[in-house]
Amino acid sequence: MSNKKKIWLSSPHISVESRKYVDEAFDSNWIAPVGPHIDRFEARLSELALNHSVVSLSSGTAAIHLALILLGINTNDSVLCSTLTFSASANPIKYLGANPIFIDSERESWNMCPDLLLQAIQSEINKGKKPKAIILVHLYGMPAKMNEISKIAKTYQIPIIEDAAEALGSKYNNQPLGTFSDFGIYSFNGNKIITTSSGGALVSNNKKLIDRAKFLATQARDEASHYQHSVIGYNYRISNVCAAIGLGQLDVLPHRVKRKREIFNFYKNSLSDISDITFLEEKGKCFSNYWLTTILLERNSTIDINSLRSYMLKNNIECRPLWKPMHMQPVFSDCLSYTNGVSEDLFKRGICLPSGTNMSLQDLERVVNTIREIYEA
Secondary structure, X not given: OOXXXXXXXXXXXXXXXXXXXXXXXXHOOOOOOXXXXXXXXXXXXXXXXXXXXXXXEOOHHHHHHHHHHHOOOOOOOEEEEEOOOOHHHOHHHHHOOOEEEEEOEOOOOOOEOHHHHHHHXXXXXXXXXXXXXXXXXXXXXXXXXXXXXXXXXXXXXXXXXEEOOOOOOOEEOOEEOOOOOOEEEEEOOOOOOOOOOOOEEEEEOOHHHHHHHHHHHEOOOOOOOOOOOOOOOOEOEOOHHHHHHHHHHHHOHHHHHHHHHHHHHHHHHHHOOOOOEEEOOOOOOEEOOOOOEEEEEOOOOOOOHHHHHHHHHHOOEOOEEOOXXXXXXXXXXXXXXXXXXXXXXXXXXXXXXXXXXXXXXXHHHHHHHHHHHHHHO
């Protein structure tokens, strides 16, 4: 292992502004799971999400779980889900005893393929079991084909949950991701474009449903002088201190998006002469936050992603393969999937490059030079 400093894939980047808000929380003794910073954080998120109603939560996973509950998903219901994603997109389906049906990717955005989505819906309806919801992921901050997918969902009256965990700040047709559908979810995990340490949010243009989500997320406590509960609730609310961190992070979100895009352009310009490497790029109506810069190696390359990753790690540079498709995961091996081979191919050839907004120019140059060493060896 190299004795050079570690370059992380996407480490937390806390702003000076966050310290100010956290100090406010400490000075006012709002350390409890409730407090004024939560209200302010949700109001700011609402402004970013076209004034949709917002509930801030302990994680993006919690947001998906609550969205499924609010949509009435029950045991043995079917939920269509992007296969090329992190397991947190699909796990909440199983929490409810429902059945994920995984939909493969299209090559342009790497997100859910509209053609396969349509095929899956029609096939399942012909079996007498219409899917109850769609969980659509905007992978690595790249917008999915929202026009096509929204049209299909509307035709068959199937609600969409937009998993925009990686896509805060991204837009499609100049509209923020997470606001096209029945529900949108965001994540503020430590590796995301902004972080609250851990946290997430559920957004919707249906205020009644968001109010219900707040109720369920705070242990579903009924209005009474004593503790009374008529339904099962969850301990899913964000803390006031984490919301204070988030307020400071929202102050710098435009700078974070700008920096992520600069990092993407630096890699693309610096590695464009290596014909073996291609990038996931925005096209048409898409505006990506480029949460992580990702590359593909050509199929006939003499270098594979495992060799590349091993060499980078040897030089103390963290890289990560693309998400392993959910239909290939042991835990989902018995689940139905509609595939075309795209996600499996991407998994074999793709890798994520270090993309933290706190990376220096020297860090970026070191990543590029290390990749060049492999090709020049």
